[in-house]
Amino acid sequence: MNVHAPGSPGATGDSGLTVRDLVVGYGPVAALRGVSLRVPRGAVVAVLGGNGAGKSTLLRAISGTLRFHRGGIASGDVTFDGERISGVEPSGVVARGVVQVPEGRRIFARMTVEENLRAGALGVRDRGANARARERVLGLFPILAERSRQRAGLMSGGEQQMLAIGRALMAAPRLLLLDEPTLGLAPIMAARIAETIQEINAQGTSVLLVEQNVATALALASHAYVLEVGEVALSGAARDLAGDDEVRRRYLGIGPDADGGASAPGTPDAPGTPDVPAERRTLTRWSA
Numbered sequence: 636m637n638v639h640a641p642g643s644p645g646a647t648g649d650s651g652l653t654v655r656d657l658v659v660g661y662g663p664v665a666a667l668r669g670v671s672l673r674v675p676r677g678a679v680v681a682v683l684g685g686n687g688a689g690k691s692t693l694l695r696a697i698s699g700t701l702r703f704h705r706g707g708i709a710s711g712d713v714t715f716d717g718e719r720i721s722g723v724e725p726s727g728v729v730a731r732g733v734v735q736v737p738e739g740r741r742i743f744a745r746m747t748v749e750e751n752l753r754a755g756a757l758g759v760r761d762r763g764a765n766a767r768a769r770e771r772v773l774g775l776f777p778i779l780a781e782r783s784r785q786r787a788g789l790m791s792g793g794e795q796q797m798l799a800i801g802r803a804l805m806a807a808p809r810l811l812l813l814d815e816p817t818l819g820l821a822p823i824m825a826a827r828i829a830e831t832i833q834e835i836n837a838q839g840t841s842v843l844l845v846e847q848n849v850a851t852a853l854a855l856a857s858h859a860y861v862l863e864v865g866e867v868a869l870s871g872a873a874r875d876l877a878g879d880d881e882v883r884r885r886y887l888g889i890g891p892d893a894d895g896g897a898s899a900p901g902t903p904d905a906p907g908t909p910d911v912p913a914e915r916r917t918l919t920r921w922s923a
């Protein structure tokens with residue numbers, strides 16, 4: 636199956652992110668049971684799955700933050716551009732160009748917007764790179780310039796998500812890990828975040844996007860993996876998954892004989908699928 640994004644013709648087997656046979660546990664609790672995936676350089680790849688499937692665990696394993704959750708990698712490895720990053724300190728993973736926006740945004744609520752952005756750039760020594768990152772972030776999210784002196788915790792959920800993404804971009808990542816960036820947002824704000832993810836990718840940053848919103852994720856990604864209880868149950872080109880009867884029925888809530896709807900993921904301006912009821916667009920639960 637072709638996992639190379641159309642925009643990355645030069646991608647080799649080693650460029651981008653490679654996760655191999657990852658087994659992860661929290662003490663005796665097995666959360667990932669042999670997960671493998673690829674994010675080719677330049678691509679947007681989606682990881683879908685219901686609650687507890689292991690999506691956040693996967694991102695933590697990549698970013699080196701598992702230990703903060705009392706978890707650990709039992710076997711398998713993660714490489715980025717051919718270099719092993721599993722076992723590397725979180726700050727080292729960031730320095731190698733892989734930055735995570737954690738679930739639930741986790742901005743510093745008592746700090747100002749500006750202080751949050753500066754915190755994202757702490758590891759960046761190069762002033763020029765810093766200025767370019769700031770310019771990029773404020774270009775993507777002008778509201779962050781307008782609110783620079785405001786306490787971050789006073790902003791709306793959508794604005795806080797923008798700040799969380801902006802803070803991550805201050806470290807000038809080559810690969811951005813996004814954990815459910817549209818969760819809990821009003822549809823219009825979720826659509827704005829989705830558009831911004833596309834723009835970030837168009838600017839040259841690869842994205843590994845964890846989502847329960849299947850329609851949004853399949854509209855943005857070139858390739859997707861579905862996690863079920865710690866294993867990859869399904870993977871393929873996003874276009875194929877969005878058009879697959881089984882996926883449409885189980886994950887998008889559309890019958891095999893339904894037409895229209897989510898069949899064409901090439902509508903990035905409107906990532907939500909308007910004719911699917913909102914409550915059926917998420918992967919909250921399903922049976923294997």
Ligand SMILES: Nc1ncnc2c1ncn2[C@@H]1O[C@H](COP(=O)(O)OP(=O)(O)OP(=O)(O)O)[C@@H](O)[C@H]1O
Pocket residue numbers: 661664665666684685686687688689690691692693704705706738847
């Ligand atoms: N800190 C932890 N300690 C123990 N078990 C955990 C911990 N974090 C997650 N788990 C368990 O690991 C499994 C995977 O959880 P994870 O948070 O990765 O799922 P998820 O797909 O991100 O779910 P959600 O959609 O609810 O965010 C679940 O069984 C969960 O209960």
Ligand SMILES: [Mg+2]
Pocket residue numbers: 690691692738814
């Ligand atoms: Mg999660």
